[in-house]
Amino acid sequence: MRDAAARGSGAGPGRFRLGPLAFLALTVALAPPGARAAGKSQAPTAVVVTTAVDRVWPSPNRLPPLGSIGERVAVVFSPDFSVPTNRLFYERLGFLYLEDASWERVLASVEAFNAANPSRAVETLIVASHGAHGNGLKLQANERPDAARSYVSIGALQERLARAGVRRCVLAACNAGRLFRPEIYNALDRNARDPLFLPATLGFLDASPGFDPKRSSVVIIRRADNLKENTTEGTAADLSPAARRALGLGDGRAVRFVVTDLFVQMLAGDPSLRLTSGGYVTDMMLENPSNARSERLYRRFVRLVDALAGRKSDSDLTLPGASG
Numbered sequence: 001m002r003d004a005a006a007r008g009s010g011a012g013p014g015r016f017r018l019g020p021l022a023f024l025a026l027t028v029a030l031a032p033p034g035a036r037a038a039g040k041s042q043a044p045t046a047v048v049v050t051t052a053v054d055r056v057w058p059s060p061n062r063l064p065p066l067g068s069i070g071e072r073v074a075v076v077f078s079p080d081f082s083v084p085t086n087r088l089f090y091e092r093l094g095f096l097y098l099e100d101a102s103w104e105r106v107l108a109s110v111e112a113f114n115a116a117n118p119s120r121a122v123e124t125l126i127v128a129s130h131g132a133h134g135n136g137l138k139l140q141a142n143e144r145p146d147a148a149r150s151y152v153s154i155g156a157l158q159e160r161l162a163r164a165g166v167r168r169c170v171l172a173a174c175n176a177g178r179l180f181r182p183e184i185y186n187a188l189d190r191n192a193r194d195p196l197f198l199p200a201t202l203g204f205l206d207a208s209p210g211f212d213p214k215r216s217s218v219v220i221i222r223r224a225d226n227l228k229e230n231t232t233e234g235t236a237a238d239l240s241p242a243a244r245r246a247l248g249l250g251d252g253r254a255v256r257f258v259v260t261d262l263f264v265q266m267l268a269g270d271p272s273l274r275l276t277s278g279g280y281v282t283d284m285m286l287e288n289p290s291n292a293r294s295e296r297l298y299r300r301f302v303r304l305v306d307a308l309a310g311r312k313s314d315s316d317l318t319l320p321g322a323s324g
Contacts, residue, residue: 056124060269066246066308070095074122076106078129078139081231081258089257092247096122101141101148102202111164125161125169128260133284134178135192151200154179155186155207158216168219172260177226177281186211224274226281230261230294238302243309264297268304
């Protein structure tokens with residue numbers, strides 16, 4: 001497989017682990033403007049935020065059958081993070097898969113799906129997209145200035161997802177903590193001066209005037225640590241024969257897919273993962289997490305999928321090692 005971390009700008013999917021999001025007391029790094037230079041290691045001012053976050057999945061030993069992992073969960077991929085068979089892989093795991101450069105079309109699709117399918121309506125949206133250095137959640141076809149591209153604010157996400165009946169949204173995006181800054185929470189700064197803040201050829205989505213995020217029923221979840229998000233491209237040929245049979249993927253050589261570190265950590269219930277729905281950061285992280293860590297997470301994902309395929313009952317799942 002090929003690590004795709006360098007492919008994205010400002011945020012990108014990578015090694016993916018999805019696991020239970022429980023009630024957690026999380027430390028969120030808050031730094032006043034200019035307090036920490038990008039990429040520096042000085043400790044920012046810390047604030048403890050206790051955030052109640054419902055679980056997306058149960059603990060790894062109580063996960064549903066392989067083809068039902070994505071039940072009531074939608075994944076959104078920026079097109080330039082994806083590969084041609086990404087949709088096939090995620091749909092075989094039971095996810096609603098959305099890949100588009102238009103936030104308007106993505107959110108309209110979630111709303112339409114939930115209206116047409118109330119018995120299996122999406123409750124959780126997982127977004128694998130760019131953070132544009134924390135200046136806006138970005139979907140794009142590619143990095144050309146004239147490419148199809150759109151941005152959405154966190155407040156607009158809350159407002160639109162509430163209309164669709166979604167309960168929570170998990171962001172796998174670089175510098176996601178900066179997207180929660182009060183000055184851009186509801187309405188993005190169209191004049192942000194940043195090389196990753198490219199022309200919004202498909203427009204911006206902001207919250208309606210007067211929208212109050214404190215009254216929203218939708219929880220927006222991110223890493224408590226402000227990081228870049230690695231993505232890894234894998235192949236179904238890495239899975240066991242039993243897993244490929246269960247997912248109907250043949251020998252797997254023609255099926256490639258992309259996972260983010262965050263997705264994998266959540267699915268596997270990684271105890272080192274810290275999540276929050278509160279606070280914001282002003283500092284910017286420019287360095288990627290290590291590719292070696294992403295490789296370990298990818299191998300954990302493969303082992304977990306293989307273990308689920310080989311499980312004969314809910315109690316005999318052999319869990320992959322926590323250290324990868």
